[in-house]
Amino acid sequence: MTRPPTAYERYAPWRRWVEVGFVGAVLAANAAGNSITTWIELERDAGNPAQPWEPVVWEVSSALMWCLLIPLVARLVERFPTHWQNWHRRLPLHLGASIAVSLAHVVGMVALRTLAYRWQGAAYDFGPWPRELLYEYLKDVRSYVWIVLMVEAYRLVLRRLQGEASLLGPPDEGPAVEPVERPERFLVRKLGREFLVEAGDIEWLQASGNYVNLRVRGHDYPLRSTLAGIMDRLDPVRFVRIHRSYAVNLDQLASIEPLETGDARAHMKDGSVLPASRRHRGELRGRFAEA
Numbered sequence: 001m002t003r004p005p006t007a008y009e010r011y012a013p014w015r016r017w018v019e020v021g022f023v024g025a026v027l028a029a030n031a032a033g034n035s036i037t038t039w040i041e042l043e044r045d046a047g048n049p050a051q052p053w054e055p056v057v058w059e060v061s062s063a064l065m066w067c068l069l070i071p072l073v074a075r076l077v078e079r080f081p082t083h084w085q086n087w088h089r090r091l092p093l094h095l096g097a098s099i100a101v102s103l104a105h106v107v108g109m110v111a112l113r114t115l116a117y118r119w120q121g122a123a124y125d126f127g128p129w130p131r132e133l134l135y136e137y138l139k140d141v142r143s144y145v146w147i148v149l150m151v152e153a154y155r156l157v158l159r160r161l162q163g164e165a166s167l168l169g170p171p172d173e174g175p176a177v178e179p180v181e182r183p184e185r186f187l188v189r190k191l192g193r194e195f196l197v198e199a200g201d202i203e204w205l206q207a208s209g210n211y212v213n214l215r216v217r218g219h220d221y222p223l224r225s226t227l228a229g230i231m232d233r234l235d236p237v238r239f240v241r242i243h244r245s246y247a248v249n250l251d252q253l254a255s256i257e258p259l260e261t262g263d264a265r266a267h268m269k270d271g272s273v274l275p276a277s278r279r280h281r282g283e284l285r286g287r288f289a290e291a
Contacts, residue, residue: 163190
């Protein structure tokens with residue numbers, strides 16, 4: 001009998017569409033609202049020389065640049081996650097990134113505005129660059145902070161929906177029930193529930209940025225660690241590295257398929273096919289034969 005898909009698995013095929021749609025809707029609504037309010041403010045000045053299309057150009061040019069920059073900020077956040085334990089170390093990174101993002105945002109939107117004004121037979125004046133760059137950065141750094149917070153919050157929700165794994169720490173009092181250096185179980189938090197996963201139930205592991213996905217009975221549970229770091233703590237008799245991004249439980253390995261390139265494919269008992277690099281192929285064959 002096949003198991004019913006989880007909420008995360010039902011959401012996964014629509015994830016990119018939802019993300020793009022959400023960002024697009026927020027930027028479009030923000031641009032429309034700001035265009036209207038800016039024009040209302042300009043209308044209060046009887047000597048205002050601006051045309052109705054100008055606030056639209058200002059806001060749309062900014063929104064278009066954020067369409068390009070938000071995915072880059074999201075990739076940065078994914079590559080260098082920020083949390084309570086490391087925010088002070090990440091601060092210089094985000095400070096530099098916010099300056100670069102603001103500079104790209106300003107240069108891009110000024111270029112778009114210049115083209116739009118020329119199309120209307122007019123000239124666009126951004127103003128003194130040092131003053132305006134500082135003014136725009138003070139606005140952009142707030143947007144940058146909100147983007148980072150929203151991306152981190154969204155990733156946290158996804159991990160909770162998927163089920164996030166963590167290592168069991170030493171107890172506050174008394175000896176540990178099991179060796180902390182060689183964990184036999186992992187704690188998984190999922191949708192407000194907590195349960196334990198046996199290390200021996202892990203079928204294979206995949207490195208994913210600053211996380212390692214633990215595959216257990218068809219589910220992936222992200223663990224904040226490097227693949228090398230978690231491999232140092234798993235049973236070396238049972239688990240073996242087969243690729244720079246993959247490791248397998250030998251008990252769950254069904255067969256090894258050699259390739260003409262010298263690499264191989266590892267066929268798992270759950271039907272998954274994983275890459276095995278030439279560097280690790282020899283050790284994998286020897287360990288698989290022993291198993």
